[in-house]
Amino acid sequence: MAIVPKHRLALLGGGFSTDDDGLLDEWMLGHVPAPRPKVCFVPTASGDAPAYAEQFLTAYRSRPCEPAVLKLFQRELDDDALRTFLLSQDVIYVGGGNTANLLAVWRAHGVDRLLREAFDRGTLLCGISAGANCWAEGSHTDSFGQLTHLSDGLGLLPGSVCPHYGNEPGRRPSYRAAVATGALPAGWAVEDGVGALFTEGRLTDAVTRTPGALLHRVEPDGDGGSREQALPCRALLAAARPVSSA
Template identity: 50%
Template sequence: MFSAATGKATPRICFVGTASGDAESYRYKFYEAMSALDCRATHLSLIQPPSADLGAFVFAQDVIFVGGGNTRSLLALWREWGLDAILREAYERGIVLGGVSAGMICWFEFGVTDSIPGALTPLKCLGWLPGSACPHYAKEIERRPSFQRLIAEGAIPGGYAADDGVSAPKRTFSDPMRKANIQTIAPTATVGSLADNRPVTIVIWTISAAALSLIRQRPMTAHCYDLMQ
């Protein structure tokens, strides 16, 4: 999906692993996944920056893919390095931004995070997309009740929850939220695949405080593939 969104035959795709402490093992998985695609892969590490001019490096990319990990640390480091402002300009220039886990929620007004051990807590994020976001909605048992409780208490605005493996374009999050709406988003293209190309069950939930009492689980099947599997 990321490659297709650029409209380029061989896009430059850059992995940003700040949230994982720029872990080499995570980076290797990215390069392994990208080796099967017609693209030019690179990465941006804040431990070993690729250039003194981070802006020039970022603006030369077609896609910025942000990995998972500690969202609070990611935001702090981006602000310290000025990478948040650089990525905002990249966004305005039309460079495709996206990611998984921390790389999903960082773009929203608020995210639900386990950055602090012991509990899932609300975190103020970049605020470029409206509302709140919660990853791992079905996989991690505490995600669903915590996200719904925080919305009901008014700690965070209504927002979006995604199961693992989901792929959704920005327009999904730009539309006005529809109360009690549960919708499944199928990608226009894939950015990788599971080992045997199996379709996976994915759900994006659109949740508002007024809708919590009406929501029922109705998962549907769509073809989508997890880049980092």
């Protein structure tokens, strides 16, 4: 009997671009069964910022994986090569930046369709900030300057996503108001330092590298407002390092 691959997504409140300890990167890679997974970084939301791509490569070259970067602003792959490349990846990691621009560029190049195909084949999709927003039906974003809702996403994760929850001024009340009014569906609010894994649309693991950082479920309360539920996150601990003798 053929094994049907599971749909898996990870929302990251940190990683190589913000943290020195690499705990969230190691946690994410720990969910990939391949002994040396292919990990593709997609920096579209930053306009393919060269420094961002190099930061990823520097961080991941030291790990047991095969890192690569997909650039779309200076695209080098034709449609067939692009499909072959993306579908060969074990992990697709999307960077932060502008969520609205990210989605528009992906659709122009057909990357949105390829990501759905990769998802159906069992590729782990993940990302930080805009790279977390993009997977849901809708998201909370500053893509247009002010904090607002974006009722547009790939819809691979049911509901909505809000990054930097409680870490950036205005995020919490603005997201809760959007959910209360129905501008965004109920969803997941990710504080910096948190990682959340979803399997078949269900939360299956939640971790934190930052003491006190939480994942929240935000839903309408039925009375014109919203309610939030803080969900337990297990703490990630740095691997013990040998103590050198003097």
